[in-house]
Amino acid sequence: MGVTIAIDCMGGDHGPVVTVPAALEFLRSHPQASAILVGREEAITPLLGNANTEFGARIRVRAASEVVAMDDPPAIAMRNKKDSSMRVAVDLVKAGEASAAVSAGNTGALMAISRFVLKTLPGIDRPAIATVLPSMKGHTYVLDLGANVDCSAEHLLQFGVMGAMLVAAIEHKDRPSVGLLNIGEEVIKGNDVVKEAGELLRNSGLNFYGNVEGNDIYEGTVDVVVCDGFVGNVALKTSEGLAQMIGAFLKQEFKRTLFTKLLAVAAMPVLKRFKKRVDHRLYNGAPLLGLRGVVLKSHGSADMLAFGNALSRAAEAASNRLIERISERMASMNEVKA
Amino acid sequence: MGVTIAIDCMGGDHGPVVTVPAALEFLRSHPQASAILVGREEAITPLLGNANTEFGARIRVRAASEVVAMDDPPAIAMRNKKDSSMRVAVDLVKAGEASAAVSAGNTGALMAISRFVLKTLPGIDRPAIATVLPSMKGHTYVLDLGANVDCSAEHLLQFGVMGAMLVAAIEHKDRPSVGLLNIGEEVIKGNDVVKEAGELLRNSGLNFYGNVEGNDIYEGTVDVVVCDGFVGNVALKTSEGLAQMIGAFLKQEFKRTLFTKLLAVAAMPVLKRFKKRVDHRLYNGAPLLGLRGVVLKSHGSADMLAFGNALSRAAEAASNRLIERISERMASMNEVKA
Incomplete structure (x- = not known):
């Protein structure tokens, strides 16, 4: 299916110790998918083991220096943490480098950032x-x-x-x-x-x-x-x-x-x-639906199995044209109305 | 506790075959309580067995010729069925003959009838x-x-x-x-x-x-x-x-x-x-709270055990001054405000 998932590795109650192994397992079970691991390199790299050998170009790390905290107000997370792992993951979707972003971080911040970066689809308020x-x-x-x-x-x-x-x-x-x-x-x-x-x-x-x-x-x-x-x-x-x-x-x-x-x-x-x-x-x-890009929120307390399911669901949504389906449907409804 | 419960025997999915035996069991387990069985005498009486001997003055039947159907609109039930078992049970509370009414009938109708007959307490909208x-x-x-x-x-x-x-x-x-x-x-x-x-x-x-x-x-x-x-x-x-x-x-x-x-x-x-x-x-x-009288709604599908629990709860509420407690509390709140 050739999708690339941008993973906010720092989000959630457990951070990289859950998100990184879940990402590796996801790559094993989805041989055509790629992953960009976003976050602090010093936290992510030690957990990669021989992943570069195993997955080659299918995996890479994208450094992000900041982390959105669970209690950061959405507006603060958006304005003051432009190099957060959450923000960078969503930016990768916007830039077309990733087909979807997944984060177990602060829901309000993820929604605010996704909305600001990706914007809503035509017809979606x-x-x-x-x-x-x-x-x-x-x-x-x-x-x-x-x-x-x-x-x-x-x-x-x-x-x-x-x-x-x-x-x-x-x-x-x-x-x-x-x-x-x-x-x-x-x-x-x-x-x-x-x-x-x-x-x-x-x-x-x-x-x-x-x-x-x-x-x-x-x-x-x-x-x-x-x-x-x-x-x-x-x-x-x-x-x-x-x-x-x-x-x-x-x-x-x-x-x-x-x-x-x-x-x-x-x-x-x-x-x-x-x-x-x-x-x-x-x-x-x-x-998170209605955006010009696929973003999924994982439960903050997600363990490896749970986070892996969020990654699979993101891959499924991205490879099956979720965004296009929503915008086509909205367009056809608006045609009927007009 | 000396409470008297007016029971709408015709309400619910099963009617008297559930409500009447539940009433008898209730009287057995609450030796100081009384019950008024409201509904069609010909449906209730055959189910009483030797209840008159067993309970004496603690049990009586009050005839009501009509039945509120589960799909009767509340306004219709209220206006056109003035001799329904539901209405008569609530009337008995209003008249002071019963300390509480219990019905497994149509919720909307029970609320409309209770509100019309009993009125709300001061301060309750x-x-x-x-x-x-x-x-x-x-x-x-x-x-x-x-x-x-x-x-x-x-x-x-x-x-x-x-x-x-x-x-x-x-x-x-x-x-x-x-x-x-x-x-x-x-x-x-x-x-x-x-x-x-x-x-x-x-x-x-x-x-x-x-x-x-x-x-x-x-x-x-x-x-x-x-x-x-x-x-x-x-x-x-x-x-x-x-x-x-x-x-x-x-x-x-x-x-x-x-x-x-x-x-x-x-x-x-x-x-x-x-x-x-x-x-x-x-x-x-x-x-049903906020009324000048105790009324309880039983689930329509209640069996004997379930209906009996509704009767016990009604007895508990009535004997522990539920209505007085609410109106005293509302009065004291309004005093503070004034």
């Missing part, structure tokens, strides 16, 4: 952050996840387009179904923005399913669930909390007595298979 | 629906859950007061902690209503913790989580969907081979204990 979650039927993509707190109906429509094109690119689905997150029929009062967004989506030419509710995310009713960033963030964080609690309860019950501990050992293969199906590391790598 | 959820540390109460879609900061403040008083009454906590549902620090843009609500809650005299995120619901960071009805509904439904998916995955993994099936049999006591801790039936019974 605001970039959004999407995530993929497991469902009973496969995967569900949800956006926005916190970039946009107060959204108009037009914004939600644009999220629908971006989400559908993301699924088309990554999951190779022709006409992904799109649902609009709403609340039960039995509710006294609807939300005007959501009602209007429903109208827009119905007339968008997308494969619009209609309203969905929170449970539909995990039931896999649709491929893409559209909501504003506040609601999306709450849905995601609530899910994380519930999954952790369920895992902790399950562990506690299996640890209760010697007998149940023995049972747990016997049941380990089953519990491991189960765990793998809901392992959030498999779902790491949230695309 | 809109009633809210609260639910209790399991957490790593015990229970978390969340409101609103869908009654109020567009909320002002003042509404969120009122939800905080109602939630805190609910926990004080039901969990016997002196100064329940209250959190305001918001999204991560690392987000580009805040939500103005939530920011303003934070200010109001900080100055309310409540034990205000500050902002919380979705995961805090299940981590048990605070006793009460306040949010608007759209967000609360999405958080709840998303949780339901995720819990169902996790349960289904766990079941599938244990059913994969003969060996894993045998394991499941051996592990049954562990799995049952686990299941009991996250059993949503234990958390059934969502109080």
Whole structure:
């Protein structure tokens, strides 16, 4: 597929000790991909081992002297740290040297820098952050996840387009179904923005399913669930909390007595298979959508497996024309309107 | 505790075959409580067995000729079905014959009827629906859950007061902690209503913790989580969907081979204990707060165990002066303001 991923090696809770080995593993499993490791050379080089021999021109290090901290305000990170590993990685996408950038750093800073450097696509007012979650039927993509707190109906429509094109690119689905997150029929009062967004989506030419509710995310009713960033963030964080609690309860019950501990050992293969199906590391790598370039945000706490998944997802998005798909779709929608 | 619960026996997916046996069981476990079974006599009486002998004056049937359907628009249910079991149950609270009403019927209709018949308490603009959820540390109460879609900061403040008083009454906590549902620090843009609500809650005299995120619901960071009805509904439904998916995955993994099936049999006591801790039936019974009377909504699909829990929760709220607590607190807040 010949993609080149610019990797912010300094971002995230663990930095190079996770991002560099994950990059090497990514190059092993993607023999046609290349990687540019961005960050402090003295932190990256010792972790490369014989990578130059193994991968040759497919790997190179790009020095960047600064690091965006997790608590840097986005505006500060953007203005005062022009040689940060995050900024340089995004600059490489802008310059056409990389097909995508991946960072486990500060979300707000990554969004601000990406937006400033790459700019939004025609017809897109605001970039959004999407995530993929497991469902009973496969995967569900949800956006926005916190970039946009107060959204108009037009914004939600644009999220629908971006989400559908993301699924088309990554999951190779022709006409992904799109649902609009709403609340039960039995509710006294609807939300005007959501009602209007429903109208827009119905007339968008997308494969619009209609309203969905929170449970539909995990039931896999649709491929893409559209909501504003506040609601999306709450849905995601609530899910994380519930999954952790369920895992902790399950562990506690299996640890209760010697007998149940023995049972747990016997049941380990089953519990491991189960765990793998809901392992959030498999779902790491949230695309920033609506930009003139592919940028993915990895979870800050990502380990090697998780960060590697973000890299693979970035390669998939870049090699399947994600940006072109979104801009073509936006253009054709605007033609219909005009 | 001497409370009398008016039970809408016709509501819910199952009607009297669930509500009547649950009522009898409730009377057995609450020897000082009484029940008024409201609905069609011909549907209720055959299910009573020797209840009149067993409970004497503690049980009686109040005939109501109509039934609110799950798909009746709230306004229609209110105007055209004045002799519905739901309406009569709420009327009994208004008349002082019952200390609380419980229904598994149509939420919108129950809210509309309760609001019309009972009216809101002084200082409360809109009633809210609260639910209790399991957490790593015990229970978390969340409101609103869908009654109020567009909320002002003042509404969120009122939800905080109602939630805190609910926990004080039901969990016997002196100064329940209250959190305001918001999204991560690392987000580009805040939500103005939530920011303003934070200010109001900080100055309310409540034990205000500050902002919380979705995961805090299940981590048990605070006793009460306040949010608007759209967000609360999405958080709840998303949780339901995720819990169902996790349960289904766990079941599938244990059913994969003969060996894993045998394991499941051996592990049954562990799995049952686990299941009991996250059993949503234990958390059934969502109080409608802010009214001049105690009304609880049971899940429509509630079985006997679940409906019984809603009845117990109603008895607890009524016998611990829920309404008085809310109105006293609202009055003292308004005094401070004046």
